[in-house]
Amino acid sequence: MEVLSTGERIRLRRDGADVAIRMPEGDGFGLRAVPMPTPHPAGFGWIGNPQLVMRVPSVADVDLAVFAPPFRHHPALEGGTNVSVVEVLAPGEARIRSWERGVEGETLSCGTGSAVAVAWLARTEGVSRWRLHNAAGETLSVELQLGDDGAWRDLWLSGPARHLGVVRVDPALLTGPHP
Template sequence: MTSVRSLRFDKMHGAGNDFVVLDLRGGQPAPSPERVREMGNRHTGIGFDQLLTIEDSSRHDVVARYRIWNVDGSPAQQCGNGARCVAAWLQRDGAATGRHFLLDSPAGTIEVQRLDDGRYSLAMGRPEFAPARIPLRADAEATHYALSVPGGEVHFGAVSLGNPHAVLEVGSVDDTDVHLLGPMVQAREEFPEGVNVGFAEILAPDHIRLRVYERGVGETLACGSGACAAVAVLVRQGRVGRHVRVDLPGGTLEIQWPDDDAPIVLTGPTAFVFEGDYG
């Protein structure tokens, strides 16, 4: 019988969105989807929303590469809260020095800046609204789309931040049945790769509340790419300004999108929780 090697891990979170971080530099293999699911179980494993693997980058100007695994074992393309945790981990490790550095993500290169208050800002790339880039099955690009669902019709905006997002504006996130509407929208054939579903409540042009139902995870306490997506969609719809505070169940993120041709910037906290060995 082949023995399963023990894995040294760090548990971290960004605004309540929690992660297990594995150092796989030096060519170590990533855990199998089955083992990811075992580790992610909150009763019999470690528990997390996503698992992050830190790996060697082939580029000399990049500190490291990271990959993202949902709790169901499926891969993800982007995770803003996770990227901040990777940045903080690499700075504590000593691999990243200075206030500015680059990371490779599954969705492309991320520019990182460490702020004086200990938070991290990430340039997340330009939002993609073309349906084929999301991907979304639609006849043409629009600021608003509609879906018929049991009980009525939902209206949403759609965007890719390296992963697909549908954003629904609601009167109150507290009064919205996220666990009914989230999987209902997520499963629609209009989203051939699934979709992260955000529910945004506008408090002011520079302040929103947000809940996100994620692919492969369910509702999380925070979603960094989801916060970026919500602001990008609402900017395009003329509903908010370009510098927005986003309050999520687990904490607050700051989103800036200077103009349509600029990358959207995510700023928020990170925290180390504990470390250990699994297996």
């Protein structure tokens, strides 16, 4: 299924009880060089926003409120970056926690962070399909095809979807500026 959002076509599919979204790809999207020194093995990518991912021995042992802000606001990145930490449990399975810019705190799950984390893990671990356990206690699935240059194709993120409600937009908001 395709939907249109702010002029961009977005592909969705149903995976059993989960919903999957195909993440952005093409020119400019993909893994890049890590722009600053890090205390752990790290990856960096652009997926519409910047994502720094570090592999740590235990995500539970990381105090994200102390650990993430120096990277989030690092001068090497104008505007900063999201910061995720991953703990590999087994080939194709990991835990992840994320600190998101804008929120300026830990979130229960970061879709773009999860996608870039798996792209980097695919490069370093050689596995292109991962199950990620997020801070919400949910399991996300991420799969992709990764090129040697760090660009990805068919990067799909799937996880549980729940109906939270219906939004009714005031028609006055859709008509544009008023004279």
